[in-house]
Amino acid sequence: MEQLCDVADECVLQCEMIVEGEMKVYAIQVEIRDINDNAPSFRNAETQVKVSETAALGWRYPLAEAHDPDTGSNSLQRYELSGDEHFSLAVQTAPDGEKRLELLLAKALDREEAAFHELVLTAVDGGDPERTGTARILVIVLDANDNAPEFSQAVYMVRVREDVPVGTVLLTVSATDADDGMNGEVTFSFQKISVKAYDIFHLDTETGVITLVRSLDFEESDSYELGVQAKDGGDHFDTAKVSIEVIDVNDNAPEMAVTYWVSLLW
Template sequence: MVSWQKYRNGRDQILFCFLLGLLLDTMTAQIRYSIPEEMEKGSFVGNIAKDLGLELQELSQRGARIVSRGKKQHFALNVRSGSLVTVDRIDREELCSQRVQCLLNFNILIEDKLKIYSVEVEITDINDNAPRFRAEELELKISETTAPGTQFILESAYDPDLEMNSLQDYELSPNHHFSLQVQSRAEGVKYPKLVLERPLDWEEEPVHHLILTARDRGEPVHSGTARILVTVLDGNDNAPVFTQPIYTVNVPENVPQGTTLLTVNATDADEGINSQVRYFQVKIPGKTSQIFQLNSVTGELTTLKNLDYEDTEFYDIEVEAQDGLGLWGRAKIHVTVVDMNDNAPEVTIT
């Protein structure tokens, strides 16, 4: 009985080693290519036959084909020429947004040899987008009592390209009252501030027209512009002030759509129409303005869509309170999405 057990254990070990060897023999070194985005359909990516060390006729004779891991096939294998080519134009921003590396992975299967070759194609960025503003005209209302040196945050431009191909700088048209200051957020996004250099006089010049230009440093350089309309206000000398500069809230990712997360509150020391406060979400390009909604009267922040921890772990939302004549104060809302056990393990089998 003991001898039979040893024999069976030894047989199982031999079978396991054989299967492991067979599996390892099917996997080979990874092949890697790099191509720029927006290439024409049918553009050459690489010589698969040469890189696999096969003759051209072997590709068709041995049943070489692409096994894609995604829903959409971006590449095709020409078994006559041995070339890997693009199926259509590839938009890097559509596939990978602003991730530093954009990689497409698939396998080449040689059927009669039962061999799988892993292929990785890096899609590099080209300067195919210009910086753009959400609105063509930005409007500011500034009291004539505002002190020189006061800063006004302007809407950021957005450029989905990367590095030097993305937004790099802003420029303000020449004028006598304002200058421009450019700062960067922690995540690297650059945003402009309008700085008042000389006192405004409503009786002398009630309206100022400025042009804000955003540029990248790609090849060639692209730019976008927005008009700034500055309306000078007479007499309102107090801006709304929020009860706290930063509001924080932790939200489970499974809260239903339409849930109220928190309420912001700001007060204005003026009287009458100058003390009436309305709330606005500062809309910057991206998903935030599509996921949350701020009630302009009550200051309640509610969800427009379902949250997903796996998609985004936190959101920073800038909110603005304006009084009756346009003075404003700002605060920030930090929403942390709490992970829930809502995903099952996923197994992929080729």
């Protein structure tokens, strides 16, 4: 029927018949009735949809409709969406009767909770039994910079002998950011440091390693406090304190102080 009548609800073929011996022509109408011999189908078996994790509730995305060559009640009747509570299906009927299919955001997204959502869109016809066709929808959640870096410790403490050689790694500060890509890339810097300490300690901006670049001297200073900052690819940051205690070693010889007393006898 689909080949002869396309999508017509009623299909009638007009033809003529000649009865042998009578030489008489009879007009005949042949009505072709549709049967549910086709299932709905989607042009693409899989669709990828990208949406920001900050998208507002009610965000919509148009979806391609299914096609069913059957007619009448055997044709496509409804759609169903399964797989995730974050999304629902909206079917809009245009003035000309055409149905427009849209994916609707029903619950707020969080990429750190789920970076992907897999949905199944099902098209159902009205036959008995029903025939169905499915398409897979993969929703990719795009990251937004909604997380700040976090140091593993609020205070880092280290005790160092004053005779450790220059180039020694004293400690490593570390911070993590739950965001993805540039939003999750953390760089380190000194946020608060004295001029003297800046000449003694070096902080690697990428690894957080603090090394000694000038010799320590307990007699010059027995402790240092440094403020460090971890910043992501946006404007979010965290701060921590580094406390360095310098341990004295026996690197100075005793110095004798002699006081002379002069006694005068008269």
